[in-house]
Amino acid sequence: MIDLSALAGALHLLGSDAMAWLVVPPGLLIGLIFGAVPGLSISIAMAVFLPATLYMDFLPAILFLSAVFTGGGFGGAIPAILMNIPGTSSAVATAFDGYPMAQAGRHGEALGIGLAASVVGTLAGYAILLLIVGPVAGWVLLLGPTEMLVVAIWGLLLIAVLNDASFAKGIAAGILGILISTVGYSDTGLMRGTFGSMYLLDGIPAIPALIGLFAASELINMAGRDYIVSDESLRTLRMKPILAGVRDTLRRWPAVLRGSLTGTLIGIIPGVGASVANLASYAMAKRGAEQPESFGRGNPEGVIASESANSSSEGGGMVTLLALGLPGGAGTAILLGAFAMHNVTGGPRFIADNTDVVYAIILGNMVQAALLLVVGLAFVFFASSIVKAPLRYLVPWVIAISMTGAYAITGSIVGPLTVAGAGALGWLMRRYDYPVTATVVGLLVGPMAEGELVRSWQISGGDPAFVLGRPITLCFIALLVASVVISELGKRRTRRRRKAREALS
């Protein structure tokens, strides 16, 4: 599986180029900052700093950008834990348990858990990549549009698992997200739901909508409150709980490994990536837990599941980038841009001819993960001071930064208007117990679902029996049905137990 001579070549490459290491700490710090500021994102950071890599050799350039990627992968967890605002779409599930932990004054522990899970997740993702980068290239090519469609539907049906209100409201909220994602020009050139506005031709921008649904609606709800952590004695800034969180994560190694494996496998599928990986891993952890009802109320395993999966999906995404030259998401698409800037094309030929370079990238990223622990510890210590900031100052500032970030993403007024509109919608949804998470999931997987549905329709000629000739699709459908049935039965059992407990007391 591993070419030992290429591995020795990789170690030589890494050992002989000091630049490959000098660029890593600044890259990690840039990623952490851009990931942690709502409205900015890993892809913005990578895009902003891509031109800087033009003056570097290929290996330092890729290691610098992947350091930004690695830092940003965890950076998104910081506002998710401290303010219930996922800095990136990959940290959505981190907020589910991270924020309740922060509200209970366990912010340091939650940040430590998130950091350690990210570090181990990144390490595991790249370790798996080292083993499978060669053989998996052929396997990914077997996935066609029908398989990808089932994956997208599975992502949507997670709504039913994640939803704490009711199945009907979860489905309605998810469908709302899908329909919002279809606004704008379709692949076939049809103008949909634009009301004649040229600003909407490109559709509703997903990241500003995500910021509005999660951040603005939560910030509006915070109006009138004093601090994120209501108990003054818990508003402390100490390294000890952060280190305790790191140790706690390492003790829960089976949960970390399960999340890492899930993330890597989902990351391998092109176009899915960390946004789905964190939700899928969270749903699996919740389903397999002894006390599923404790998820969403500050269970550390929820943070571990999400952070280990979104970080390990980076390694999975690199599989398709290196093996097929296909980007799995925005981050890997920019890495592909860096490949092109250095006249390098990913694919089976690249792996065969430059195995030492591929191994050097993988090993370099594994060392980056270890460095993230050091840089990240210092960063989260200072970031956790946010619990001491009065909300009356924090709320207007975070909204203003988010609005400006949304403008930076879209380059037009559509970004701020989307934040405001989605904020109002999110506030109403929270008020009437509709899960905003379901709408965000629908928004993120909607375009992929529609694209794959149209392609499936075109290649099958509209004949549903076409699926019967696709064994992988049938396997995926069986897994999807089984997971939904098992989780629904589990929810009903929990409800029955709760009613029995209430009747007894």
Place this chain on the structure above:
Amino acid sequence: MTQQQAPTPPRHRPKPGGIVFAAALALAMLGYAWSILDSARSTVDWLMILPAAGVGVIALAWAALRDAAALRAIPAAAKLPALKGNARPVALLVLICVYAASLPFAGFDLGTALFIAIALLIQGERRIWLIALNAVLGTGLLVWVFHDLLMVRLPTLLM
């Protein structure tokens, strides 16, 4: 491995406005699906939107019926919405919408300064010098970071 015992989850109490909200969403979905069907040239134009909207409307109707049934079980006095606690969030919500809509005219400099000042007033800050300091210096820093450092072409009026 210690794990905190989870508290008993709060039961979701339905609110009368929830039925209106569900009806409004259902109407929006139906309207959108109708507009797509009206302009579609082939099956692929409505392939996902029509079934999705159908499922969405059924789910919303089901959710509204369950909310209505739960509301009937609540005493009439408890159904009145608590308006007092909503004043600040609603005021902030309106302010955010006005802020976003005013940005093309007021620019990020003046618009953000006014937004910060009014939001601080809504949030209960009464010290004028702190409001002014936040609005002027803070906005200046924000616009400088995005406009000059990150080279984002923000619309501005004064800076």
